[in-house]
Amino acid sequence: MTNADFRQLWLCFGQAAAQNKEELNRLDAAIGDADHGTNMDRGMQKVAEQLTSSPPPTLQAACKMVAMTLLSTVGGASGALWGSGLLAASKVFPDMDSCDDKTLAAALQAFVSSIQQRGKAVAGDKTMLDVFLPATAELSQEVDHAPAASVIPPIAAKAKLWAEGTAPLLAKRGRAAYLGPRSIGHIDPGATSSALWWDCLGQVMGASK
Amino acid sequence: MTGLLLVSHSRKLVDGLADLTRELSGPSVPIATAGGEDALGVTAAMVAESISSLLSQGVSGILIFGDVGSAFISAETAIELAASSKPVQIVDAPLVEGAIAAAMTLSTGASMDEARQAGEEAYTIRKQ
DSSP states (O other), rough: OOOOHHHHHHHHHHHHHHHHHHHHHHHHHHHOOSHHHHHHHHHHHHHHHHHHHSSSSSSHHHHHHHHHHHHHHOOHHHHHHHHHHHHHHHHSSSSSBBBBBBHHHHHHHHHHHHHHHHHOOOOOSSSSHHHHHHHHHHHHHHHHOOOOHHHHHHHHHHHHHHTTTTTOOOOSSSSSGGGGGGGTTTHHHHHHHHHHHHHHHHHHHHHOO | OOOEEEEOOOOHHHHHHHHHHHHHHHHSSSSEESOOOOOOOHHHHHHHHHHHHHHHHHOOOOOOOOSSTTTHHHHHHHHHHHHOOOEEEESOOOOOHHHHHHHHHHTTOOOOOHHHHHHGGGGOOOOO
């Protein structure tokens, strides 16, 4: 992944967050406080603005910049989780213009581990990890045998299904957990925005072939 | 002296609690607040800023009390961001009763650990 790919990924996610703002708010209204779309959109627009006006010189710097921007602009668990995850990932990315596929997989693994540690959620708790855990597990496994440019797009294509797969789950973490069994039947908004991110990663890495 | 940091999604909630706590513990205990700045909600950056502000007042440690859910995830992230050499701890306590119990304990000259314990024990004090 190059620094330009990384920038493109977040610009794509910014557009996706803007286009899906109402849908994410609608999903959050069912099991949370109806602001997930507004929050993510606000953060991503700030990220896009920063990446365009003062593009960081290296992958590490860019990742850290996105992390700090989300920590200060996105309230609630999403901002803290995305922010901590990206801070952890920035420590894996090199202070250079690009990284190899294994480093990208390791950075994503660090992102997920940090979110697991902070949010104390496991697979099946109806959270963003229900997309990120299977996706990064597949990536780590397959990146040994094939280039990320061909491995990531098919994983990204499954992300939406993983997000939709949160519907029958009982929420165990976050505000939705207060609803107990009443959280069943609703797709998790955090998993949905995570699927949008994977869709962007799939597009960017697919085009980097 | 150990300082207290009260974190809530609501500015009114922590401002009111800070007033009440200061009234009960006296002016000797440094108390800061975080959250609910523009609208309801907490970011990790808000909590990190309040941690820095307490540290710059020369506190020897910080006990954090929060309201619900993401206040704690934000506080944990903020502790990591602040990377303080002084101890900064989140207390597992009811926000109002815990903050008051810890502040009153600190005002008697007790240690950070004693204040933390007083905060945690506030869960066991029944109202009826």
